[in-house]
Every structure is written in structure tokens, then in C-alpha cells.
Amino acid sequence: MEDDGMRYNDTTIVLPTYNEEKNIGELVSSLVSALPKIRILVVDDGSKDRTAQIVRKIVVRNHGVSYLNRSAQHRPRGLTHSIVDGIMMSKTKNVIVMDADFQHPIDKIPEIKRKLDEGNQLVVAVRVDVPGWELHRKIISRSLIYLGYGILVVRGRIRSGDIFSGYFGVKRKFFREVYGPNRERFVGEGYKVLFDLLKCLKNGSVKIGEVPYVFNVRKAGESKASLKQGIALFRSFVN
Ligand SMILES: Nc1nc2c(ncn2[C@@H]2O[C@H](COP(=O)(O)OP(=O)(O)OP(=O)(O)O)[C@@H](O)[C@H]2O)c(=O)[nH]1
Ligand SMILES: [Mg+2]
Structure with a gap:
């Protein structure tokens, strides 16, 4: 998959994890074999399964891969907290954030990276289809997207094709x-760290790129999304 002449040592993939033992080893291996020069930072919130052991084994033999155990540093748990820490701790010019459960196709990375190199400050992978979602989940998700989009419009903030x-x-x-x-x-x-970021940007203030993709169902393991995240989203709306 690695494009000729395209270098990835200026790019870190931030992978937030919580109990991803069934996916994380295979995902990191796939990333390393597809894009050997890329940096990888796994940001873990004290997983109770074997996520830490699996990643630590990879870290020993691959210097491009790092592991941050947030719970050992007594940092408050949370996906947005983890992603922010991951971006802030990365040492490369570019950072790409993706889930650790194969829902985000790795073959879109070259396109995201190319658009960053073309001068976009932010490149959003936009879900064009979500196969496997039940109708009610699609309806709830669409309604929340419209609501979030409306909030950005009213506040004069920047928008992207997929605000979440x-x-x-x-x-x-x-x-x-x-x-x-x-x-x-x-x-x-x-x-919804992306939504929190968009909220801080005045409409027209930065160049945003977009890359379409199909949001697959998670490969293995369980979803961590819960009612708590729904409440957090409403806090994001009013913050
Ligand atoms: N560090 C950290 N990672 C988390 C936390 N919650 C979820 N994650 C990771 O964030 C990514 C997204 O979480 P998911 O549970 O897959 O949420 P989702 O994609 O909305 O739900 P599914 O479609 O059912 O997979 C996965 O890589 C999780 O392991 C958390 O509190 N801390
Ligand atoms: Mg997922």
C-alpha cells in the first residue's frame, strides 16, 4: 500500500484503546507492514484484558511503536482525554487518529496523509455508509448530526462532511x-473530539480536507459506547 516516494516517518497514528486485546495486535502489525516507517502510539486507559501485554511485546521489537498507559499516570479515563494526550505527546508533524477495532480502513491513510501534505490543517475521513447499523441507530445518529451541524452553523463555526x-x-x-x-x-x-475541535474554529479560518470511507462494523470485541457518551455529547453541544 505504501506509495512510492511518500514518507511516513513524519506521521503518528494515535490508537486509543480500552480492552482491545482481540484487535490491537493484528491492527498494529497490519499498519507496520503496510506503512513500515509510520509511528504508532497506543493510548490505553488501563485495559483490564491483555491489551497492555500485547502492545508491550510489539514495542520491544519495533521502535516506531509506543505505548502510553494513562491509568498508571492517574489521568482521568476517557476517549477524548486519551486522543488529546496522544496528539499532544506525538513528536511528528502529522497525527492521524483512528479506532483500534478495524472500523477505520487503513488503506485510507495514504490519502489522509497526502491531503495533510497538500496544506490542509485537518483532514476528516467522512463516513459515506455504515453497513450493519440497525435503522434506529442510523436515525439517532443522523438526528444528532443535524443537531450538531446546526449548532456549528449558528455559532459561525467551521463544518466538515462528518462532524463526528x-x-x-x-x-x-x-x-x-x-x-x-x-x-x-x-x-x-x-x-467526539473532532466536534470539540470544530467548535473552536471560525468558519473559513482553516483549510479542511475530506476523504470518504465506509465505516465497517468492529472486527472483534465489544463496543464501549454507552449512555454516558450520549450525555457527554450533549455537554459537547453546550460547551
Ligand atoms: N483510551 C481509551 N480508549 C477508549 C475508551 N473508550 C473507547 N475507547 C477506544 O476508542 C475506540 C472507539 O470505541 P468503540 O467502543 O469502538 O466505539 P464505537 O466505534 O462508537 O462503537 P462500535 O461501533 O460498536 O465499535 C476503540 O478503539 C476503543 O477501544 C476510553 O475510555 N479510553
Ligand atoms: Mg468501534
């Missing part, structure tokens, strides 16, 4: 500059 995507690339320096003065607007235990 968990799969996006960002220039690390740009993220730091935006996050620094706006940290209280990010809902740490929430699932």
Missing part, C-alpha cells in the same frame, strides 16, 4: 495552538 468522525488527520502544531486556549471546551470522557 473518529477518523481524522491533523497537523500537530495546529492542534496544539487550537487546544491550548480552548481546553475547557473539550469534553474529556466524550467520544
Whole structure:
């Protein structure tokens, strides 16, 4: 998959994990074999399964892979907290955030990276289809997207084709500059870090790229999404 002439050592993939023992080893191996020069940072919230052991084994033999155990540092648990930590701790120019359960196709990484290199500060992978979702989940998700979109319009904030995507690339320096003065607007235990970021950007203020993709069902293991995340989303709406 690696494009000729395209270098990936300026890019870190941030993988947030909580109990992903069934996916994380295979995902990291797939990323390393597809894009050997890429950096990988697994940001774990004290998984109760074998996630830590699996990743630590890979870290020993592959210096491009790192593991952050947030619970050992007594950091508050949460997906947005983890992603923010991952981006802030990355040392490369570009960061790409993706789920650790294969829902985000890795063959879209070259396109995301290319669009970052073309000068976009942010590149959002946009879900064009979500096969496997029941009708009620599609309806709830669509309604929340319209609501979130409306909030961004009313506030004069920037929008992207998928305002809730968990799969996006960002220039690390740009993220730091935006996050620094706006940290209280990010809902740490929430699932929608991209929405929190868009909320901080005036419409037309930055160039955003988009890459379409099909959001697959998770490969193995269980979803961690819950009512708590729904409540966190409403906090994101009003923050
Ligand atoms: N570090 C960290 N990672 C988390 C947390 N909650 C979820 N994750 C990870 O974030 C990613 C997205 O979580 P999922 O449970 O897959 O949520 P989802 O994709 O909305 O739900 P499904 O479609 O059912 O998979 C996965 O890689 C999870 O392991 C958390 O509190 N902390
Ligand atoms: Mg998932």
C-alpha cells in the first residue's frame, strides 16, 4: 500500500484503546507492514484484558511503536482525554487518529496523509455508509448530526462532511495552538473530539480536507459506547 516516494516517518497514528486485546495486535502489525516507517502510539486507559501485554511485546521489537498507559499516570479515563494526550505527546508533524477495532480502513491513510501534505490543517475521513447499523441507530445518529451541524452553523463555526468522525488527520502544531486556549471546551470522557475541535474554529479560518470511507462494523470485541457518551455529547453541544 505504501506509495512510492511518500514518507511516513513524519506521521503518528494515535490508537486509543480500552480492552482491545482481540484487535490491537493484528491492527498494529497490519499498519507496520503496510506503512513500515509510520509511528504508532497506543493510548490505553488501563485495559483490564491483555491489551497492555500485547502492545508491550510489539514495542520491544519495533521502535516506531509506543505505548502510553494513562491509568498508571492517574489521568482521568476517557476517549477524548486519551486522543488529546496522544496528539499532544506525538513528536511528528502529522497525527492521524483512528479506532483500534478495524472500523477505520487503513488503506485510507495514504490519502489522509497526502491531503495533510497538500496544506490542509485537518483532514476528516467522512463516513459515506455504515453497513450493519440497525435503522434506529442510523436515525439517532443522523438526528444528532443535524443537531450538531446546526449548532456549528449558528455559532459561525467551521463544518466538515462528518462532524463526528473518529477518523481524522491533523497537523500537530495546529492542534496544539487550537487546544491550548480552548481546553475547557473539550469534553474529556466524550467520544467526539473532532466536534470539540470544530467548535473552536471560525468558519473559513482553516483549510479542511475530506476523504470518504465506509465505516465497517468492529472486527472483534465489544463496543464501549454507552449512555454516558450520549450525555457527554450533549455537554459537547453546550460547551
Ligand atoms: N483510551 C481509551 N480508549 C477508549 C475508551 N473508550 C473507547 N475507547 C477506544 O476508542 C475506540 C472507539 O470505541 P468503540 O467502543 O469502538 O466505539 P464505537 O466505534 O462508537 O462503537 P462500535 O461501533 O460498536 O465499535 C476503540 O478503539 C476503543 O477501544 C476510553 O475510555 N479510553
Ligand atoms: Mg468501534
